[in-house]
Amino acid sequence: MYQVLIADDEAIERNALKMMLENNIASIEVTGEAENGVQLLQMLKKNRYDIAVVDIEMPGLSGLEVLQMAQKELENTRVIIFTAYSNFDYAQMSLRYHAFDYLLKPTRRDKLMATIERCVEDIEAARRKSVNSERLKKIIGQIRPLMDEELLNSFCTGSGDFARLKVYLNALEISTETGYIVTFRIRDRRKGQMSPEDSLDQLALKKSVAKKLSTGLSELVEHSLAQVQRDKITAFIPVERPGAEYQNRVDSINLVHIILDRIQLPETVEVIAGIGSVQESLEQMHLSYRESISALHDTKTNMAIRHYNDLFDRKEQDWHILQKEQKQLLAAIRDEDMEKQKKMIDQIFFVLHKKPPEECSSHILEMMVQILHSVDPYFSENQDHRFHISRLCRECMNIGDTDSLKRWLTEYCQNLSREMNVGSHTGIVIEQARKYIDDNYQEDLSLNDVSRHCNVSI
Template sequence: MWKILIADDEEIECRGLEMMIRKNFKMAELLPSVYNGVDLIKKAERFQPDVILADINMPGLNGLEALEMLRLKAVNAKVIINTAYNDFAYIRKALQLGASDFLSKPVYEEELVKAISKVLGVLEQEKRIFRENQISEKKFQDMQSALGNGLMSSILLGQPKEEELRLWFENLDQTFLGGILVLMQVPDNKKVSVYLEVIRKMVQEELKRFCTSLTMVHKETLYLFLIPGGEVGEENYQPWSRELLEMLRRKIRTDFECEAVFGVSRWKYEFEKMPEGLKECRMVLNDQRAEAVCFFEKREKIYSRQAEDLELTEDMADAVRRKDSEAAKEILQKIFTQWKAGGQGLWQEQRLAAAFIQKCQEELESGKRRHFFWRQLLERLQSASDETQLQERVLAVLWELPESKRTETIRNEYVEEAVLYIENNYMKDISLEAVAERLGISSFYLSRLLTQQLDESFVELLTDARIDHAIRLIRDEDFIVKDIGARVGYLSPTYFYKVFKKNTGMTVGEMRRLLRGL
């Protein structure tokens, strides 16, 4: 049943409209009429009518002023203006304020019925659309809930389903940039199984304010998959999650009179690593010394390579300049001894060696274009079958750095300038055409020169430069993934993540732990 309210300062006009409405709209509820704009506002706020017939010229507040007030007070009635004015300015103003239609006095029954029928038709359509949207929203929420439960189950089973994660995030219009797994238990409480599901619902609702999350209860344990996004990453997830979990712990204590403990995994960039995070959480919770909020820390010898490698890099660069092969071998032996002490295998040593050569290259070729990119270095080093071969290859590459003689032809100058321009502008949105135009040659000619002399395309060179500088930022700075990507020319964190892993075989987090000895 639709509610209709009439507002007119002439009582006889109100009675006439009431009679016509009762005759033609028997299912409508006719509210008591009002005779001024102030009462119109009060009645509309109180009864929330679906349709209002309002005269423009009323005492207190006129119809236009009342219409404006109704919109400010979020009264969503359809308003039909009833006026003796023929001034189009009044009508235009009413339509601008959201009036659905207007009638000219005297109002004839046929015109009134037509106007109200039109408005009621719009209301019926809006009601139907709203109902359909509610059904669609419920179906969407049910689908997301099923996907979420499937994702959590796949973690518990040790078979994470990345395709389902991608679909779940697509539905949220978000991108997965990494996250953590958290296990919550309530020790020494026999009744926990009774209200753990209630705790889960409360926690799920609270988490909506801070991050994207999935939750599940299994065998008296609450599992939380937290995806902060934005500014939270591997470098700062611990203080962020500690504050969040302490807040949840206090609320659980207040609402349920029990003490919860949380085990937190390390940051995981890849969903497929979440089962590993599950083991980390369990190890933390099984530790009798665990605090209320406890983080998994890798229990192995930890040392920082930053200070140790810096001095050895400078020594190696000096030995290469002096062409002192004996000193270079001695320095390299020290470096490999340090890596071995850190428990590194051949695979890790190959990548550490590539990073070490990069730093030596920075010392030796400051201001010039790089002789080797990371990818090229790794191709040279990863064919070594043992540590002895690897050391030989490292020395061979180091001796090439100061010997990079180039034929001074006009073609080589073009290539040299193009590569140097890429290395100085890798963080910008540069193209083959723009670089060729800068050099005064065609893009086709430049592309052919790069392929003939370097065996690389423009895109490959640009990617190499960006990955090189990303590794440098990972090694020397504490930026999160999103900021590293942006600083080397990738505006999409997801795309940067994929390109980085494709070109290095490692995630940003894995590279940082390797280069810093963590």
């Protein structure tokens, strides 16, 4: 049923309208009647109505004055102005206060009924939209961790299906692609060896601090994204209206200050934050991530909050220190040359030996993402591709020390090389078989004939 309120200072008008509505529309029920503006305002504040039919000229307060004073209460109510006055200013004010329609007395019965029915249709459409919106919110709530992970992995690597990622941003109600990356690292203040019990206590403290950081981010920054990996948190901070570079830098540092000030840190841990510069597209967000990592691991400062642009001249930064090694490693993977792969991996870690483990991981991850894109054509369409980029991100960024990273990279490249060459060989065999069948389609061919021609067993 749809609850209707009628406001008119003439009792006969109210009764006639009530009978007309309830006798002609089964879903309508008149549950409120007001004979003056004050009474109308009180009823709107006390009860909820789907439709309100309001006269303008009433004692105490006019209908338009009530609409102005009760805009919040009327947010989900369709208001029909039903009046004997054809004043143009009244019509304009009615539109200003979001009246659904403006009807002049006396109006034809069919026109009034049509207006009420349009109200009902509009209410139903709004309810369906609300239900769908709630259903969508529930679905998003269930898959939110996966969406956040894919978005942040792409921000870290500079790769991914950016068309799909933009759909994710829209579903998460993030209206901008502009933003920056902040990377937090939770570190031990204690020096020296800890007992196993102390290590467990310290791990629990770090986990508690990480949770507080994530909560603080979500409370202070609407639509921020955060991902916790061991004792590190990577966060995307959207920026609706970026300013000049200096102002962006000041704003981001102030925000991180506020977040850290709200956390009561235990004496045995500290939080360091590296901030990247504002980028205007998803495709460029990996630059902000790389900057945040460089700032986080800068050894020339003891500041807890480090903005990349305060520490480095980006033009002097070498972003492609492994270009030559990457090309040679890719060639070794294609050739399935395991010895050359090991040699190139040794060379890569020699180049990176002065960099902290996390920055090494970042360089390795960027390099391997580019290699994956280069070898993708070698894999057959139906082949089980175990080297998906999201898995690459999870494995690479969760490795905490350089030796483990080197072992992982060696095994990963060897497996990739074997898998790639299996896919390549399979594609060659299929192409040979297809050509042989095309050339000899008039012959009575068997599977054995085709397999012998392609030098494979069945």
